[in-house]
C-alpha cells in the first residue's frame with residue numbers, strides 16, 4: 001500500500017503531521033490511550049496515538065479504509081490478543097488501570113468493555129440464551145428469577161423486548177438483521193459493561209434499523225462511554241459529541257463533532273469530510 005495519501009498536498013500535510021490536533025484529553029477519562037503503537041508482525045498499523053474516552057460521551061472514529069480504526073478499537077478491550085502477530089506498545093488504561101498489565105484478566109476486561117461488531121453475530125442459541133450467556137459465565141445471577149430480570153431489562157434497554165417477548169425461545173438467528181444487532185447490543189449490556197465499543201454497527205442494516213440503533217446509542221450514552229467506528233459522516237454527526245479522524249494509522253484530528261464537521265483544522269480532515277479523499 002502507498003504510505004502517502006492521494007494528492008501531493010495531502011501527502012505534504014501528512015508528512016508535516018508532527019502531533020495530534022485537538023482535544024485528546026478529557027477530565028476524568030474512562031479510558032485512556034497514550035503513545036500507542038500497534039504492529040501486525042513487522043507492519044505498523046497505529047502510530048503514536050493518544051486519546052481519552054469520557055463517560056457519557058459517544059466518540060466517533062472516522063477515516064479511510066485501512067487507517068486503523070478497528071485496530072485501535074480492538075486494542076481497547078484486548079480483542080487483538082487473538083491475533084498472534086499483533087503487538088501493542090504504549091499505555092492503555094481503564095479507570096487508570098493498565099489494560100495490558102499482568103494483573104488484568106482479559107475476560108473480565110471484555111465484560112467491562114463490551115464490543116458490538118459490524119455484522120450481527122448472535123450465537124446459535126435462543127434469544128434468551130444469547131442474552132443470558134454472559135451473566136451465566138460471570139455468575140451475575142444467583143437464581144433463574146434474577147437471570148430473567150437481567151435478560152428482560154437488557155432486552156428492554158436494547159429496545160428489543162417488545163418485539164421478542166413472546167418468543168424468547170426462538171433462535172437468535174431467526175430475527176431480522178436490525179433485531180439481531182439489537183440482540184447483540186442486549187447481549188453486551190447484559191454483563192453491565194462500563195464502555196461499549198461499536199465497529200460499524202449499522203453497516204449491514206437498512207435506514208430504519210439504522211435509525212433505531214442510533215436512537216439507542218443516544219439513550220445508552222446516559223450510562224456508558226461509547227466509541228463508534230463509522231464510515232457514515234451523517235451517522236458520526238448524528239450520534240457523537242466528539243469525533244476523531246484517523247489517517248494511515250495516525251490520529252490527525254479530534255474535537256467536538258460540530259467543530260470537526262464545520263471547521264476542521266487539518267487539511268486531511270477537511271479533504272475526507274468533504275469527500276475529496278476516501
Ligand SMILES: Nc1ncnc2c1ncn2[C@@H]1O[C@H](COP(=O)(O)OP(=O)(O)OP(=O)(O)O)[C@@H](O)[C@H]1O
Nearest residue numbers: 040045063064065066067068069070071072083085
Ligand atoms: N489481522 C491482521 N493482520 C495483519 N494486518 C492487519 C490485520 N488487521 C488489520 N491489518 C492491517 O492494519 C491496517 C489497519 O486495519 P484496520 O482493520 O484497523 O483498518 P480500518 O480503519 O478499520 O479499515 P476499514 O474501514 O476498512 O474497516 C491495515 O493496513 C490492515 O491491512
Ligand SMILES: [Mg+2]
Nearest residue numbers: 069070071199
Ligand atoms: Mg474496520
